[in-house]
Amino acid sequence: MEVGFTDGLRALLPRIILYTILGTLVAWLYHLMRPALEAALSRDYRNFSWVSGERGVGSFLKSTWDVAFKSKELFAEVHSKILGANHDNIHLVPIPHCSTGFMLMVPKQLLNEYVRQPENDISLKRYTLQALVPDYTTLGGHIVAHPVYRSVVHKELYQKLADKMGMVNEEMTAALDDAVASKVGVNGEAKINMWDTSNRILSRSANRIISGYPLCDNQEYGDVTAQYAATFFASALYARFIPPFLRPLLLPLLCRPLMRCIKTAAKHATPIIKERMVIIDAAEQKGIEPELPVSTKKSTSTIEDIQVDRKYFQNDMLSAIIVAAKKDNNSEAEYDPMVIVARMMVLNFVQSYTNLVTMTNLVFDLISLPEGDFETMVADLRAEIKREMDKGDGFSHNFFQRLDLMDSLIRESMRYNPIGETGLERAVEKKGGFTFSNGVHVPQGALLAAPIKAYQRDEAAYPGGFNPRRSIENPEHPKMTDISPDFLNFGLGRGACPGRFFTSNLIKLTLTHLLLDYDFVRLEKRPENVRKVTLDEPCGRHFITLKKRDV
Numbered sequence: 001m002e003v004g005f006t007d008g009l010r011a012l013l014p015r016i017i018l019y020t021i022l023g024t025l026v027a028w029l030y031h032l033m034r035p036a037l038e039a040a041l042s043r044d045y046r047n048f049s050w051v052s053g054e055r056g057v058g059s060f061l062k063s064t065w066d067v068a069f070k071s072k073e074l075f076a077e078v079h080s081k082i083l084g085a086n087h088d089n090i091h092l093v094p095i096p097h098c099s100t101g102f103m104l105m106v107p108k109q110l111l112n113e114y115v116r117q118p119e120n121d122i123s124l125k126r127y128t129l130q131a132l133v134p135d136y137t138t139l140g141g142h143i144v145a146h147p148v149y150r151s152v153v154h155k156e157l158y159q160k161l162a163d164k165m166g167m168v169n170e171e172m173t174a175a176l177d178d179a180v181a182s183k184v185g186v187n188g189e190a191k192i193n194m195w196d197t198s199n200r201i202l203s204r205s206a207n208r209i210i211s212g213y214p215l216c217d218n219q220e221y222g223d224v225t226a227q228y229a230a231t232f233f234a235s236a237l238y239a240r241f242i243p244p245f246l247r248p249l250l251l252p253l254l255c256r257p258l259m260r261c262i263k264t265a266a267k268h269a270t271p272i273i274k275e276r277m278v279i280i281d282a283a284e285q286k287g288i289e290p291e292l293p294v295s296t297k298k299s300t301s302t303i304e305d306i307q308v309d310r311k312y313f314q315n316d317m318l319s320a321i322i323v324a325a326k327k328d329n330n331s332e333a334e335y336d337p338m339v340i341v342a343r344m345m346v347l348n349f350v351q352s353y354t355n356l357v358t359m360t361n362l363v364f365d366l367i368s369l370p371e372g373d374f375e376t377m378v379a380d381l382r383a384e385i386k387r388e389m390d391k392g393d394g395f396s397h398n399f400f401q402r403l404d405l406m407d408s409l410i411r412e413s414m415r416y417n418p419i420g421e422t423g424l425e426r427a428v429e430k431k432g433g434f435t436f437s438n439g440v441h442v443p444q445g446a447l448l449a450a451p452i453k454a455y456q457r458d459e460a461a462y463p464g465g466f467n468p469r470r471s472i473e474n475p476e477h478p479k480m481t482d483i484s485p486d487f488l489n490f491g492l493g494r495g496a497c498p499g500r501f502f503t504s505n506l507i508k509l510t511l512t513h514l515l516l517d518y519d520f521v522r523l524e525k526r527p528e529n530v531r532k533v534t535l536d537e538p539c540g541r542h543f544i545t546l547k548k549r550d551v
């Protein structure tokens, strides 16, 4: 009897395997097709305009193809349709890598409405959780969606920013010596890949006040945090194509390199975190403020420098994150070295990639200005730097605030080159959906976004193409940190980027050093950015030439 059963099972086994494979493939295919079916057939989405014109599964699949391979043209079309519709029409656009497979593109005049809704109704957090698949890309949802990032960035990189610029400048000088000066040949020229060079100098300088000393000098820690930042988002994008029931099986494999980065970073960071925890715990018992180690200037530190740094007892983000974890309502889980390491990795991802893209685009835009304009621009930038430096506070926070021409150039470069085609992504959480003031209704579960690149390159709003003096010429003199529906790189409303003030100083610091020490060789043609579906990165293998200045 038992033998018969075993034989029967053995005979059936190939069929069981075949049906399991077929079933899995069908379920996978359904997972990939579901966005097209939902958008085309659900009553919830029947009132939206489609970029391809007709509503239907075939049309959805065609637009999906266009977004993947011709996103520049497709979003230009979205934009012209939104403008041409002449009313507050919302367009449905397939976005293959987002959690729902499509997004609703909102007209400019309605942006302020949805970004100001309560988080429970229109949620940045929900969108972030869906987009980043944190159960696999980090140690769970609480790592990516937590108010600590906003509060710590606001406190450390906005309120205390002025006190930190000395340290950042010191690290920047050393980083530029290593990454640029060391490459200058006997002819006085250095040929550099701007993307790679920006990556090295920006991450090293920023890390001085993010991870702090001594971690910022640890090569392996720096390498794995950079590697994590470079692969985190891409891994999350691929995850969308895997159906939920297969994720526990496949995603740990896909995300293994990310976990390895966290583990290696933890090897270096945990002893430092534990040391600081001992100080915090001892201070708590005594009822006093913890005196955490400060990341003082290494080569030039004086008693006064140390006292300035001591004013806050802690001066890097690592300490701020540890202290916040101790005070968290859920401190039992939060006050754990591994959780703190994972947070630092996410924080580094948030800042490093965006700064890198911004810096590289800026240099490419500057050195490919038309002949004549380029020389005048560089001369004017240097004159501005000199004029403000002569006031005696060069490289300080106040000094950077006064570089209006440089600010205008950076703002224009950002306006012209947003990192992605879309921004202001939010998930509709409100039960029953959300209705805009013009009566347009978006269903619960939908993803809202703005086609920011099309809006920011709109000739009607920004006539005259790329104009580095645009803000100077504008009577309102908008700064690169001023956000509005016309300038969306840093977001809008409650979720707007709290790190933009630091970015403003960091990018200006880098450009000031480069302009003072080197002549840029102008390019006839701006290096092409590399398209990655809806992202637009200046990451090609382009080399630019810098000539050491004799000053």
Ligand code: HEM
Pocket: 124, 149, 150, 153, 157, 347, 350, 351, 354, 355, 358, 423, 424, 425, 488, 489, 490, 491, 492, 493, 494, 495, 496, 497, 498, 499, 500, 502, 503
């Ligand atoms: C060029 C540089 C940067 C760009 C383009 C940028 C862009 C953005 C954008 C688009 C958002 C979402 C806003 C929204 O949807 O309304 C955001 C949020 C955020 N950014 Fe930035 N960012 C930059 C630099 C930084 C830096 C340097 C930091 C910190 C070190 C930072 C920290 C954050 C944080 C913590 C949030 C989340 C805010 C929240 O969840 O409430 N960013 N950033």
